[in-house]
Amino acid sequence: MAHRTELERLLAATLEPSRFKDYGPNGLQVEGREQIGRLICGVTASLALIDAAIEARADAILVHHGLFWRGQDGQVVGWMKQRLSRLLSHDINLFAYHLPLDAHPELGNNAQLALHLGWQADGRFGEQDLGSIGELPASFADLPSLTHHLEERLGRATVQAVGDGRPLRRVAWCTGGAQGYFEAAIAAGADVFITGEISEPQAHYAAETGVAFIAAGHHATERYGVQALGRHVAQALGLDYQFIDIPNPA
Amino acid sequence: MAHRTELERLLAATLEPSRFKDYGPNGLQVEGREQIGRLICGVTASLALIDAAIEARADAILVHHGLFWRGQDGQVVGWMKQRLSRLLSHDINLFAYHLPLDAHPELGNNAQLALHLGWQADGRFGEQDLGSIGELPASFADLPSLTHHLEERLGRATVQAVGDGRPLRRVAWCTGGAQGYFEAAIAAGADVFITGEISEPQAHYAAETGVAFIAAGHHATERYGVQALGRHVAQALGLDYQFIDIPNPA
Amino acid sequence: MAHRTELERLLAATLEPSRFKDYGPNGLQVEGREQIGRLICGVTASLALIDAAIEARADAILVHHGLFWRGQDGQVVGWMKQRLSRLLSHDINLFAYHLPLDAHPELGNNAQLALHLGWQADGRFGEQDLGSIGELPASFADLPSLTHHLEERLGRATVQAVGDGRPLRRVAWCTGGAQGYFEAAIAAGADVFITGEISEPQAHYAAETGVAFIAAGHHATERYGVQALGRHVAQALGLDYQFIDIPNPA
Amino acid sequence: MAHRTELERLLAATLEPSRFKDYGPNGLQVEGREQIGRLICGVTASLALIDAAIEARADAILVHHGLFWRGQDGQVVGWMKQRLSRLLSHDINLFAYHLPLDAHPELGNNAQLALHLGWQADGRFGEQDLGSIGELPASFADLPSLTHHLEERLGRATVQAVGDGRPLRRVAWCTGGAQGYFEAAIAAGADVFITGEISEPQAHYAAETGVAFIAAGHHATERYGVQALGRHVAQALGLDYQFIDIPNPA
Amino acid sequence: MAHRTELERLLAATLEPSRFKDYGPNGLQVEGREQIGRLICGVTASLALIDAAIEARADAILVHHGLFWRGQDGQVVGWMKQRLSRLLSHDINLFAYHLPLDAHPELGNNAQLALHLGWQADGRFGEQDLGSIGELPASFADLPSLTHHLEERLGRATVQAVGDGRPLRRVAWCTGGAQGYFEAAIAAGADVFITGEISEPQAHYAAETGVAFIAAGHHATERYGVQALGRHVAQALGLDYQFIDIPNPA
Amino acid sequence: MAHRTELERLLAATLEPSRFKDYGPNGLQVEGREQIGRLICGVTASLALIDAAIEARADAILVHHGLFWRGQDGQVVGWMKQRLSRLLSHDINLFAYHLPLDAHPELGNNAQLALHLGWQADGRFGEQDLGSIGELPASFADLPSLTHHLEERLGRATVQAVGDGRPLRRVAWCTGGAQGYFEAAIAAGADVFITGEISEPQAHYAAETGVAFIAAGHHATERYGVQALGRHVAQALGLDYQFIDIPNPA
Incomplete structure (x- = not known):
């Protein structure tokens, strides 16, 4: 009480x-x-x-x-x-x-999503430092594995993923509707960016930069x-x- | 219904x-x-x-x-x-x-206050034409008479009035907290401006321009x-x- | 030339x-x-x-x-x-x-999408009048039929649709990323709103107002x-x- | 010189x-x-x-x-x-x-008004920390006493006071036309708020929250x-x- | 009087x-x-x-x-x-x-400067339609002649002129410090633009577009x-x- | 490489x-x-x-x-x-x-221009501290000498200089199109202000304050x-x- x-x-x-x-x-x-x-x-x-x-x-x-x-x-x-x-x-x-x-270093959506997915941040990027970036564990170091892992851990069937198959080492993420942070994630050195939603431009940016983009669900990533x-x-x-x-x- | x-x-x-x-x-x-x-x-x-x-x-x-x-x-x-x-x-x-x-030409606060007080507008002034101006009936053509008339018609004892005693011919008014319209009323040719509230500067403007200012109550003027x-x-x-x-x- | x-x-x-x-x-x-x-x-x-x-x-x-x-x-x-x-x-x-x-009354995205889908606008709504609204043909007057029709005509497998099964008479639409127009569409009297993308709040609004929401693809609706x-x-x-x-x- | x-x-x-x-x-x-x-x-x-x-x-x-x-x-x-x-x-x-x-901790209007009235600030509140708050001496711990004290010390007959008679312990004040700070004063825990002017909403807020409001004069409080x-x-x-x-x- | x-x-x-x-x-x-x-x-x-x-x-x-x-x-x-x-x-x-x-069609700076220089506007361009454009009389249809004419008519020795020698047919002008209108003048079809001042970028634009630029004096053009x-x-x-x-x- | x-x-x-x-x-x-x-x-x-x-x-x-x-x-x-x-x-x-x-204390335009001209800053002024100010060497302590020095060192024939002949002790400067800093330079105690360009008002300010103004070329001062x-x-x-x-x- x-x-x-x-x-x-x-x-x-x-x-x-x-x-x-x-x-x-x-x-x-x-x-x-x-x-x-x-x-x-x-x-x-x-x-x-x-x-x-x-x-x-x-x-x-x-x-x-x-x-x-x-x-x-x-x-x-x-x-x-x-x-x-x-x-x-x-x-x-x-x-x-x-x-x-979103931003709290331990209790926040980004920190907790990483904990839930099995990695952690070693850097921040983007406006108000809301984006997180870190090393991707070797077991999800390609888009199909990472996508499968996300579907399994988030309990959500359709995860939109756009990429060209190259190996993934650095993962950037920002929960919710953070598709607008994709370019900042690319500039920060990400190989793949995970957020909740995708809009029209991101599929093109992924194709043109080779950095993969995953939309795992606004709700699903912010729980x-x-x-x-x-x-x-x-x-x-x-x-x-x-x-x-x-x-x-x- | x-x-x-x-x-x-x-x-x-x-x-x-x-x-x-x-x-x-x-x-x-x-x-x-x-x-x-x-x-x-x-x-x-x-x-x-x-x-x-x-x-x-x-x-x-x-x-x-x-x-x-x-x-x-x-x-x-x-x-x-x-x-x-x-x-x-x-x-x-x-x-x-x-x-x-405030602004409706027949049902509005300014139009109805004038009706209630016994005069009517022949012009408008100020932002969005929210201020009204017109001829003051001869029976209230000085500050004490006008103040007394307002107290009687609005049923409100204390009406703040600042002026220097000169005869009043043109009356401008804007109901509520329109003290910031006083200078526009002066520029529009008013001899006296009636609104609901007074703030610190208006007493000085009245003293310095000779245009009288009456604060008759925010609530009282907007009923x-x-x-x-x-x-x-x-x-x-x-x-x-x-x-x-x-x-x-x- | x-x-x-x-x-x-x-x-x-x-x-x-x-x-x-x-x-x-x-x-x-x-x-x-x-x-x-x-x-x-x-x-x-x-x-x-x-x-x-x-x-x-x-x-x-x-x-x-x-x-x-x-x-x-x-x-x-x-x-x-x-x-x-x-x-x-x-x-x-x-x-x-x-x-x-988007807005041209004959050549625009909204007009052409409607032509392609088999209906036409009888009104406009929202900022800069960018949204269109009209009568839904009787053959698509429920969410499953309409969804099926969209998938067929737009040649796109996954169309996200949220609704509660009530009959649909008035359809509002705005191509692309116009999910933010959903509330204006509801106020304009729509039974269902079609746009390209969905974000987190729209699913709740659909559930709470009973107005159906369909995300048929940003790209798919703007071709x-x-x-x-x-x-x-x-x-x-x-x-x-x-x-x-x-x-x-x- | x-x-x-x-x-x-x-x-x-x-x-x-x-x-x-x-x-x-x-x-x-x-x-x-x-x-x-x-x-x-x-x-x-x-x-x-x-x-x-x-x-x-x-x-x-x-x-x-x-x-x-x-x-x-x-x-x-x-x-x-x-x-x-x-x-x-x-x-x-x-x-x-x-x-x-207004804000200087010793020479400012708020500090000097308190000195003149017989109390002092132990906290600040509101935008740019312009509001002051402190303990009210026991001798003015009700609205009639406080009002009387203000009239006497400020040498000003009509002080507008709105309250419901409950005992007053914490006093907040901000000299001049600070009626817009009333809600911040309430949130800061005041039992009574003293400023120079009153506008239409404050009388209702006082009635509804039980926090008293005193308008002691813009000029009178800023001398x-x-x-x-x-x-x-x-x-x-x-x-x-x-x-x-x-x-x-x- | x-x-x-x-x-x-x-x-x-x-x-x-x-x-x-x-x-x-x-x-x-x-x-x-x-x-x-x-x-x-x-x-x-x-x-x-x-x-x-x-x-x-x-x-x-x-x-x-x-x-x-x-x-x-x-x-x-x-x-x-x-x-x-x-x-x-x-x-x-x-x-x-x-x-x-500046803008008055007969008494304005642009109209009067043209009258003084011997031509007149047949069009307008730029923000608030402040720029004027017209046919240059054949006698000043090259940069040296035009510059000489300006120096003579404006009674001012140094007129900065940048151009590449091509013949001039359409003249645009805007008196005073209107160097920022040079690009709008180019878009409007000018062969030469006359204003009062020059800043760093205009010399480059003139060189790169072939449209001549003349700074004839802020004061000199606005008299x-x-x-x-x-x-x-x-x-x-x-x-x-x-x-x-x-x-x-x- | x-x-x-x-x-x-x-x-x-x-x-x-x-x-x-x-x-x-x-x-x-x-x-x-x-x-x-x-x-x-x-x-x-x-x-x-x-x-x-x-x-x-x-x-x-x-x-x-x-x-x-x-x-x-x-x-x-x-x-x-x-x-x-x-x-x-x-x-x-x-x-x-x-x-x-412009602003770097050693490599910047202001610092390097001063080095090139033979003096150095002992203070800063103006927005974002972009202006520099210092002592003028005795050998250029009047407008003709300073102007001649500038023409020689900058290799540029026409330098516009406005002043009334009084001795110069404090020099303020800001390279490029910084004529708008002239008033801040005056307030900072300059006897002469050097920048790249001049606009209409500065000649009057120089005449009225007695502080000299030199326009030495936008390009010339920023090399x-x-x-x-x-x-x-x-x-x-x-x-x-x-x-x-x-x-x-x-």
Whole structure:
């Protein structure tokens, strides 16, 4: 059991959100009850996650993708109305951390994805140092092996991979929709870049530079940081903790 | 009885919000039930107004000052949480119109304040033509008479007035917190400028230019437009209609 | 045979690029030889397309995705160096038209995709009116039929589709990477929205609003406008014309 | 007697204006004679202050509110012409310091107001750390007592105060037109916030959060910093010094 | 004799300054006496011009280059102090018109320069249509003849000219510091571009494109518009009028 | 002989371009062959320099003014097409360093110009500390002597100099088109300011402040930094090195 502000302070001390220029507010996004005993974690504050958290008797939800983003005008209509009214009528707190959760050197999405996949970073690249780069273990040193490994470890059938078959030594990665970091990954010396999504230009860049590109799923690559963070704070404050995975094809 | 979108369309057709560059979204700010029979109007979507509207069994609230403004980051905490959860749990629609409601030539705050005070505009000035200017009736052609008239008509004891006693012929006005329009009013030929609030510089400008400045209350000057608009749309759509005034010292 | 400036003038007169706020320069992006007899069209000015055009003895290439985009700093290194030096050493002109080619009411990507799929627009929505909306023919009025139809007509196996099985009457579409237009499509009354790519949030919006979302491929949906435009100008100026399709998994 | 640049250097060394993002230039705003023997201080460079300073045979005027603010276009007409020509024709220097004078930990408006009212800051909050917060002495620990104390100490009859009667322990304050800092003061744990002006929203926030709000006058709260600064530099450089108070209802 | 606002209205009606996006305020920049009998025109509101105007007993000065430009912070020190105090102490009005005076089709700098040089515009080019283009009379259809003609007509010894000797048919021009328009002039079909100043890149562009570039002096090319405008308004309002030329090597 | 990336790393380590806010990309602007044996330096990447470098069998060109600047849209037409295709068809690397090369304390344009002219900086001023200031040797302590010295040392006949004959003790300078730094130089205590170009306002400022202004040529003042840098990196990496001077009247 912990007071809401105690949890908020621990999250802020852990992730240092003020160091980041982000696309939305990091921290408490929707205020719920003061005492928190049960913490539910998930990737995105979707209605499905909120409903599952209600079902699980959550006092607070901790996510990577919250409700509010720069450019929204605030209107509470449609899906936003549904999500907000469900949270408010059940008095559940919503905490969201975006880039600070991608970047944390131990609990972050990039660090945890690497841990899950069996390698680790020895460098950083790109804006706000959000990209990670490291040595690829010899057992996945070609595109088919690496792709197979990803499908197996992420439990996701279709992984888009573009490459020309050359051996892979340096792997760069950035979870989520980081396809725009591909060129920075190439400049940083990657042989292959792994992220969640692919857009139109990346297939051409891969073909033309010989650096392989793998789109392993936005959701699939961003499930690990919030679990590590949730476990960490739950343990520190003596909270019940559960991760709920809402499948997402993207 | 009207469908929510019918009311929204009528409001948009009347006020043409897309013609304005505004500080927040004009239109449906919080989505409530689909069928609207009872419309409550007020100046500001404060908790007190929302609670009074719940008491009055409102299906929709129509205000001049809504909940969302440019620069907010979206967080639903503190007073915002209270206002939003009250609206959502009672499934009440919130419609807000800001500058379009100040500026409407018949139903707007400026036009209705003038009607209430006994004069009318023959010109416009300032950014987006939000300021109005006209002839002051001879019976209020000096600062004490005009101040007394305002106190009487607005039902508000303390009206701040700064001037040097010269006769007043041209009156400029802009409801609410339009103290920054004082210099444009002077350039437009005003002898006196009426708005809701005063800040530090205006007293000096009044003293130095001889143009009188009256701060008659932000709330006090902005109660008329929303009433006219509310009556207008309620009549057109056959809705119950009520204006609820929440006193505000500012 | 036409002079380069004659072709440029016809393209500008047809597409009126100055009416658009775009992400890169529309028009002649790389200057080649003055006399143009053979025009090659393609979706993207990738190295593969450029090499195929050289093979085909092109005098000019016309594409939807050119080489230059806002935010680039101009450096001619890596893939950019390869593409540019290939174009320059073969003295081939590169013409690129982005949003003006999406939006043209007859030759544009949206219009041509609809023609190819068997329906047509009766309205527009979204920023710069780039989205199209219309009635879906009864034969594709459910998600499985529509998905099957798209796979067949676009010749592309995997089409991501998210929906809940309700009947579809109004279809909105915008070719390419227009997933960010999904909410505008919902507001415009669509039952299903078709674009090229999907990102993380759209699956949730589809689940929560009941409006279906189909990602049919960025490349797959943007192959039709440039063909129509190419045929149109080639015919007008008496040029040889050929469309070269470079497959792209995205 | 001191040279103009000697005074300017001492002011800059004391207030470190380059550390602030401000709304106008801090430092020498209007150049007058080189030798300065007599320094007049005031809140605002109004015509009344300038005329009083001429009367008092000033060589330099030091103010909190100077003549130039971001967004002005430079035109020297109306009141600006009067103020400038009076200064220039009497060859009087005008020095102005805005936010650096609010924020100085000993000589600043916030620090001096607290000294004058009988308490002191133990923390800071808000943008550029401009807000101060501290313990309220037990003798003013309720709104009526605090209001009475303010009226007495500031010598100003009407102080607007909004609150619900609960006991007050933590006081936050920021002199001048800092009503926009109210929410940051609430988040910082204040029981009451004191500033110079009130606008429409603050009365509602006070009612809804239970945190009291006091508008004690923009001018009334900003008279103390410039006096402390003036005395400090006058003493250091051996100048004659006088503070001239020009009353302002706002 | 005319009232200051009468002159201001005539100037605004003639030049329509609100149609331009400019670098400083167009219109009355410094307010002087109300009655204007004697109008002095010049290129720049320099101290030398102001002193000459005082000598000539000016009531108003009309210039192309005023005192205030975007990016200044308002400080009245150094040369600005000298100019402003001279104007204010002699109660002289300063009117300044920048781009509207370059662009006016009859009285503007471009139109008047062409008249003075013996040709006229048949087209416009560049941002805000500020550049002019036309046929060069046969007698100056080569660079040495044109340069000689310019030196003779502008009364200025050194005119920088860069070109390769080819015959000149189309001349583009834009008075003042318009070297940045050279590329637009080339795109518009010019054989030679005349402006006031040259910077480092233009010599290379001239050498590489074969389009000649002539820097005939910023001051030298901008003396004609203000004379035409001054004569025009002086005649309309019955004012004394005189142009005073302050030599400038740039 | 050095690899391209070795040269790039040495240049970056020497000049630290990431410390500057610049108008274009510093570093490798056009990628050529990997092995570099022969380095040609010049002021500007003009076609004349590129052709001379081809003639001299350059592997890389190092310049102060590269090809790409903020505000360009990327189009490769006209002179840009000529320069780029010449570089690319000869596989020559282009390295460009702008402000970092002006500012380097030993190899930079300002430092090297001073060395060439016989004095040195003891201070810095202006944006990004780009301006230098120091004591003028007694032998050039008046404008005619200094002008004569500049003409002799820079080998350039016409140097524009504006001043009133007073003795000169402090000299400020900033190479190239830094006329906009004149006021900062005056504020920094200069008696004379030397830069490459003059625009219309500087002649007036010089006349009104008594601080002399010398325009010694943009090209003429910026020839020294790139030579020092070129020699430095050529020596460090064992490259052939040559400076090629392309005359420029500006």
